[in-house]
Amino acid sequence: MRIFTKGWMDVKRRLSKMFSFILVLTLLAACGNSAINTSSNEERNEASQQGESAETIKIGSILPFSGVYASLGKDLSDGMKLYFDSINWKVEGKKIELIEEDTEADPQVALRKLRKLMDQDNIDILNGAVSTAVAYAIRDEVDSKKLPYLTSHAGGNDLTRGKRSDYIWRSSFSSWQIGHSMGEWAFENVGDKMYIAAADYAFGREVSAAFIEAYKNAGGEIVGEVYPPLGNNDYSSYLTTIGGVEADGVYGFFAGSDAVRFVQQFKQFGLKEKFKLVGSGWLVAEDLRETIGNAAEGTFASTFWDYNLETEENQAFVKAYEEAYNRRPTIESLEGYDAARIIAEAITVTKGDVSDSEKLVEAIANVSFTSPRGEISFDKETHHVIQNMYISETVLSEGKTENKIIDTIEKVQDPGK
Amino acid sequence: MDLIGAQLVNGVSYGLLLFIITCGLSLVFGILGVLNLAHGSMYMFGAYIAYSLTATYTQSFWIALLISPICVALLALVVELILLRPTYQLGHLSQVLLTFGLAYVFHDIASYIWGSNVLTIQVPPVFSGSISVFGQVFPAYRIVVIVIGIIIAALLWFIQAKTRWGAIIRAGLNDKEMVSALGVNIKLVFTIVFIVGGLLAGFGGVIAGPILGIYPSMEFQTLILALVVLVIGGLGSIAGTLVAGLLVGVFETFSRFLFPELSMFLIFGLMVMVLVVKPNGLFGKKVA
Numbered sequence: 001m002r003i004f005t006k007g008w009m010d011v012k013r014r015l016s017k018m019f020s021f022i023l024v025l026t027l028l029a030a031c032g033n034s035a036i037n038t039s040s041n042e043e044r045n046e047a048s049q050q051g052e053s054a055e056t057i058k059i060g061s062i063l064p065f066s067g068v069y070a071s072l073g074k075d076l077s078d079g080m081k082l083y084f085d086s087i088n089w090k091v092e093g094k095k096i097e098l099i100e101e102d103t104e105a106d107p108q109v110a111l112r113k114l115r116k117l118m119d120q121d122n123i124d125i126l127n128g129a130v131s132t133a134v135a136y137a138i139r140d141e142v143d144s145k146k147l148p149y150l151t152s153h154a155g156g157n158d159l160t161r162g163k164r165s166d167y168i169w170r171s172s173f174s175s176w177q178i179g180h181s182m183g184e185w186a187f188e189n190v191g192d193k194m195y196i197a198a199a200d201y202a203f204g205r206e207v208s209a210a211f212i213e214a215y216k217n218a219g220g221e222i223v224g225e226v227y228p229p230l231g232n233n234d235y236s237s238y239l240t241t242i243g244g245v246e247a248d249g250v251y252g253f254f255a256g257s258d259a260v261r262f263v264q265q266f267k268q269f270g271l272k273e274k275f276k277l278v279g280s281g282w283l284v285a286e287d288l289r290e291t292i293g294n295a296a297e298g299t300f301a302s303t304f305w306d307y308n309l310e311t312e313e314n315q316a317f318v319k320a321y322e323e324a325y326n327r328r329p330t331i332e333s334l335e336g337y338d339a340a341r342i343i344a345e346a347i348t349v350t351k352g353d354v355s356d357s358e359k360l361v362e363a364i365a366n367v368s369f370t371s372p373r374g375e376i377s378f379d380k381e382t383h384h385v386i387q388n389m390y391i392s393e394t395v396l397s398e399g400k401t402e403n404k405i406i407d408t409i410e411k412v413q414d415p416g417k
Numbered sequence: 418m419d420l421i422g423a424q425l426v427n428g429v430s431y432g433l434l435l436f437i438i439t440c441g442l443s444l445v446f447g448i449l450g451v452l453n454l455a456h457g458s459m460y461m462f463g464a465y466i467a468y469s470l471t472a473t474y475t476q477s478f479w480i481a482l483l484i485s486p487i488c489v490a491l492l493a494l495v496v497e498l499i500l501l502r503p504t505y506q507l508g509h510l511s512q513v514l515l516t517f518g519l520a521y522v523f524h525d526i527a528s529y530i531w532g533s534n535v536l537t538i539q540v541p542p543v544f545s546g547s548i549s550v551f552g553q554v555f556p557a558y559r560i561v562v563i564v565i566g567i568i569i570a571a572l573l574w575f576i577q578a579k580t581r582w583g584a585i586i587r588a589g590l591n592d593k594e595m596v597s598a599l600g601v602n603i604k605l606v607f608t609i610v611f612i613v614g615g616l617l618a619g620f621g622g623v624i625a626g627p628i629l630g631i632y633p634s635m636e637f638q639t640l641i642l643a644l645v646v647l648v649i650g651g652l653g654s655i656a657g658t659l660v661a662g663l664l665v666g667v668f669e670t671f672s673r674f675l676f677p678e679l680s681m682f683l684i685f686g687l688m689v690m691v692l693v694v695k696p697n698g699l700f701g702k703k704v705a
Contacts, residue, residue, distance in 0.1 A: 068633055070533040200678070226677045231638060233629045236427040237673035240553060244420050257535045257632035264537070265628075270547050270554025291537045 056095045057354050059343060060123035062113055062134070064105040068256065069130045071287065072332045073102075076128065076152060079336025082324055083344070091344050092352030099123060105130060107137030114138050118145060124354040125150065127339050130332075132156030132202060139163050146357040150364065152339035153332060157206050160384035161416055167357060169364050169383045171342050171376070172335050173304050174414045175206035178280045181389035181409050182251070182302035183214020189407075190276045190300065191248020192220045197238060197262070198253035200227040207253050207280060215251075223247045235262055239269040249276035252283055259283045260291050267295035276300065281403075284394045286330045289401045296401045299394040304387050305334045305373035306403050314372035338371050345369065375411075382416035423553035424674050425667065430559040432666020433566025436659050437624055439643040439650075440573060441617030443658040446647065448589050448610045451501065452509070454516040457640030458523035459615050463489045463622025464631045465527055468536050478541045486619035493615025497608050505607075520636065533633045538626035558627060565624060569617075570659050577655060586610065645684060649691045651701025660699055 061080065063073035077100060089096045099121050101113035110129070117123045118141075126142065127150040129135040135154035142149045143165040151159060151170040155178070160170050186194060194215060198208040204227070212222055224245055226238050242250060250271065254262045259282060266277055272295070277283075281303025284296045307318060307328060317337060321329040329337075346363035347354060354360055368377035374388040391407035442456040466488050467481040475481065496519065504511045539545075544558045577583040588596045589606055597603040629635070642665075650661030665684060672683040691699060 066528075068533075070528075070633065074533075228673070228677065229681050233638065233642075234431055236431065236559070237424060237670040238677065240420065240423045240427055241674055243423075243553060257630045257635075260535050260537060261628075261630050265556070268547055268556030268558070288535060291535055293537075293539075 055093075056097050057091065057125075057347060057352070058097045058099060058121055058123040060114075060117040060121065060126045060128075061098060061100040062103045062110055062117070062126065062128040062138070063100060064130050065100075065102040067105050069105045072130045072153065072330075075287075075330045075332035076130070076336035076339075078325055079321070079329065079333035079338075080127075080340040081336075082321055082333075083337045083340035085324070086320070087344060091347045094347075094352045096344075103129070103131070103134050105134065107131070107133045110134040111137050111141065114141060118147065123147070125343055125360070127152050127343065129154040132159070135159050136163060139165060139168065142167055148357055148360045148364065150339055150342060152335050155206075156202060157414070160382045160414060164383060164416075167361055169361065169378060171339050171378075171385050173387075174384055175203055176210040176414050177304070177387075177389060177412050178302055179207035179210030179212075179253075180214045181412055182278060182280070182300075182391070183211045183216075183220075184218045185302070185391050185407060185409070186211075186249065186251065186278050186300070187215055187218035187220040190278060193223050193247040193249075194220060194278075195223055195242055195245055195247045195250045195275070196225040197242065197250060198225075198227055199230045199232070199255070199258055201230045203255075204230070204253045208251065211251055211253075230258065232258060233261070235265045236269065239265055239271055243269060243271055243274065247275060249278050252277060252279045254279070255282040255285070256288070259285070260288055263292050263299065264295045272298065281306070281331060281392065284392075284401070284403060286328055286403075289394070289403075292401070294396065294401060296394045297396050300406075301392050301394070301403070303331065303390055303392055303403075305331050306390060306392050306405055308392075308403055309372065309374075309390070309405060311370075311372065311374065313370055317372040334372055338373070338376070341369070341371070342367050374408075379413055379416070382414055384414045384416070386411055386413045388412065419551045419553060422551035423555075424670055426550055426555060426563075427559070428667030428670035429663060430563050430666070431670055432663035433570075434562050434625055434628065434662075435642060435646050435666055436566050436662030437562075437569055438618075438621040438639060439646045439658050439662060440569065440655060441614040441621065442643050443647055443650065443652075443655060444573075444617065445611055445614035446652055447654065448586055449505075449607050450509070451512045451611075452516070453611075453614065454513060454640065455496070455519040455523060456516075456614070456618050456643060457636035457638075458520045458527075459489050459493060459618035460622040460625070460639055460643075461527055461631075461636035462492065462523065463619030464538065464626040464635070465531050465536075465622075466619070467623040467626055468531075468538050468631055471538055472536075478539065481538070482620070482623050485623050486616045489619030489622070490612045490616040493612050493618075494608070496615075497611040501611065502604070502607075520640070524634070524636065528633055531631075536631040538623065538631070540627045562624060562628070566662075569620075570655075573655050645688050647698075649688055649698055651695075651698030654698070654700040657698055657700025664699075 063076055064070055065073045084096055101117060103110035103113060125148050129151055130153045132154040135151055146167055149168045153172045155173050155175050157175050196208050198204040228238055252262055266272060278300045281301045284299050284301050286307050289296050318329060321333060345367045346360060349363040350359050365378050365380050376385050376387045379386050389409040389412045390405045392403040393406045394401050395404050438460060442453060445451060445453050463485050467485040470481040471478055500515060504515055540558050544561050546557050547554045548557050585601055585606060593603055646661045646665050650657030668687055669680060669684050673680040
């Protein structure tokens with residue numbers, strides 16, 4: 001008995017030391033997403049598995065299928081498959097093989113998966129990347145191996161500015177396009193005093209900087225700024241501070257669970273009666289609004305596509321997507337759909353020849369068509385997409401919120417510096 | 418002045434929310450000496466089950482508040498009986514590894530069942546409105562959280578201080594061998610305390626869901642905060658957890674108010690300061 005007690009005390013003595021060790025361990029594990037994501041995703045499309053390699057065009061896709069961005073990766077992938085389905089996975093008589101790899105939104109993992117795609121699968125074209133950090137991490141590898149790469153989501157400004165490469169083209173958006181397009185509009189339609197609240201990470205900072213630049217140029221005044229950490233769980237303190245400020249509106253840049261909490265709490269703290277809420281499309285995104293509920297009503301957002309765009313192309317896209325997957329497309333679904341079409345059209349131009357990278361990127365550069373989001377084409381200088389930006393207002397209809405397009409800013413071109 | 422008063426209400430509300438989330442972890446650690454790293458996952462299950470109940474089956478927050486913690490408590494029972502019990506002789510490292518591993522398993526189970534979308538729990542209409550305090554608007558639900566936090570604290574205090582069960586638990590905190598020598602079935606005590614820990618974790622999930630939201634990896638974020646509160650309060654002390662929860666809540670709220678860029682750092686700074694001055698936490702017993 002005595003010995004047992006002594007042993008127990010010993011254990012207790014070591015406990016405090018152990019505890020600090022454990023805490024560090026937990027922090028490390030929880031901070032890096034990679035530790036949480038355990039599954040490794042490798043899908044091959046069955047329809048495209050047969051066929052000789054000479055007759056097959058291999059398209060590599062690096063997307064996050066696990067971790068916080070998992071739903072974005074899924075939507076991008078579904079959008080791509082929807083387009084390839086519509087052309088029967090065939091371009092110029094050649095089969096398309098889509099090889100998808102899970103990046104877990106981790107730059108290290110992404111680089112490893114990219115090397116696998118290049119060395120083992122010998123892909124001809126690469127697309128994907130949701131996280132800008134992933135896009136930056138693979139940039140040099142893609143550039144040195146001359147692999148044509150179409151960025152289908154990651155929006156960091158620098159990818160088509162300082163980190164520009166001959167082989168990298170972007171069909172999604174840049175932070176600048178998102179923020180800048182709202183600046184002038186907010187000054188003219190909301191008021192001349194704004195408060196900025198944006199998540200403290202590269203994307204949030206870049207978008208709000210672009211907004212501030214455009215808003216100030218238009219003549220507006222920024223009365224205050226606050227940058228809560230990414231993944232902040234409670235906005236009460238920030239919102240109480242904002243509540244005491246004299247302003248016409250609040251520009252909020254948040255996405256995912258942050259957006260849900262921010263928009264909900266914005267209303268709960270009575271700010272909706274005082275200020276107009278403006279932001280980007282992700283604040284009131286298609287897959288978040290149901291969770292946010294009626295609190296989203298009255299939000300103005302800048303975006304490059306919306307579910308309710310009333311063009312023929314968009315209605316056809318929405319219908320096809322809903323039939324195929326039985327849910328509404330998100331902006332990421334559209335990005336995937338467009339990326340697939342850009343790749344297919346470029347290959348059509350080269351007559352199915354994907355052996356020459358130079359020719360292929362030139363073909364990508366010349367692609368232009370009317371997408372569900374409107375007309376798109378590439379800026380040959382920056383390699384970035386030129387597209388319309390839309391201002392949406394969230395309205396209540398039949399007890400649910402819907403985004404309504406109320407303004408269009410035509411052919412927004414990233415300045416490239 | 419009004420603004421400071423309003424921030425104080427925010428801080429107290431957030432602090433009591435932290436207390437509600439952490440008290441189960443603290444209780445289990447105090448009695449069993451097991452640092453349950455799956456506590457965050459139980460919290461997550463509480464929130465997800467409550468979501469499923471309110472969104473699909475009953476639409477009633479109150480029924481979810483009743484059933485969801487019970488489901489989590491049942492899960493805790495299974496974990497304790499089958500997995501945790503054999504590890505009591507093996508020392509703390511194996512328990513930490515076990516519960517940490519469980520956290521990952523639960524993470525994947527949750528993402529398999531509920532997917533990766535962001536979800537939220539609807540609060541009953543009575544509490545979904547806003548009320549005015551210090552001339553500022555507050556969500557009524559925040560005030561409800563304050564009331565619930567106080568009730569939980571009072572209840573735990575009452576059980577610990579005034580009932581026979583509380584006496585056994587307090588005795589178990591001090592000397593487990595002596596308690597079992599006096600004829601108390603310590604194994605049963607362990608099991609029951611672990612179940613109560615699960616119950617409290619599930620309860621915390623339902624209460625926090627409408628405020629903190631439900632999303633993939635929510636449990637790890639919450640676990641870190643809960644561990645900070647636990648360490649500051651002193652291991653295994655309910656009173657300490659209450660004080661630490663309030664301290665962290667008010668401190669974080671004001672640091673967000675005054676130095677928004679530093680808020681994350683300041684919380685860990687506070688933890689370091691407390692540990693330097695009082696290595697066992699604010700209310701912790703002297704370790705050996």
